[in-house]
Amino acid sequence: MSLHTFRFSLGFVLLALAFASQQTASAANEAPRPNIVFFLIDDLGYSDCGFNGGGEISTPNIDALAKQGAVLESHYVQPICSPTRAALMTGRYPTRTGVYSV
Numbered sequence: 001m002s003l004h005t006f007r008f009s010l011g012f013v014l015l016a017l018a019f020a021s022q023q024t025a026s027a028a029n030e031a032p033r034p035n036i037v038f039f040l041i042d043d044l045g046y047s048d049c050g051f052n053g054g055g056e057i058s059t060p061n062i063d064a065l066a067k068q069g070a071v072l073e074s075h076y077v078q079p080i081c082s083p084t085r086a087a088l089m090t091g092r093y094p095t096r097t098g099v100y101s102v
Contacts, residue, residue: 037069040088042081 047054051066078084082102083094090097 037065040084 045054046052048057049059049066050057050063051059051071078094080102082099083097086092086097086099087094
């Protein structure tokens with residue numbers, strides 16, 4: 001191996017190591033991403049769960065999730081599930097998705 005090839009190879013390796021260490025340092029400084037679980041439930045009334053004041057059906061696991069997470073209380077629904085699911089998948093208003101029936 002010639003001296004020129006050795007210097008070039010050494011420079012390339014040092015540059016690669018510097019770049020790799022910079023990538024790991026920036027990745028270590030990033031804040032952890034939150035875990036998001038979204039429940040879409042059909043045919044659930046407002047007071048069917050315990051955290052909304054319902055006591056007829058015992059829902060201890062859903063109540064525990066509601067205490068630890070965010071409960072969205074300002075929402076609207078469609079009379080059937082298809083427009084809601086289409087809106088969730090497309091990000092559009094249910095009336096603009098073109099899905100009106102099952």
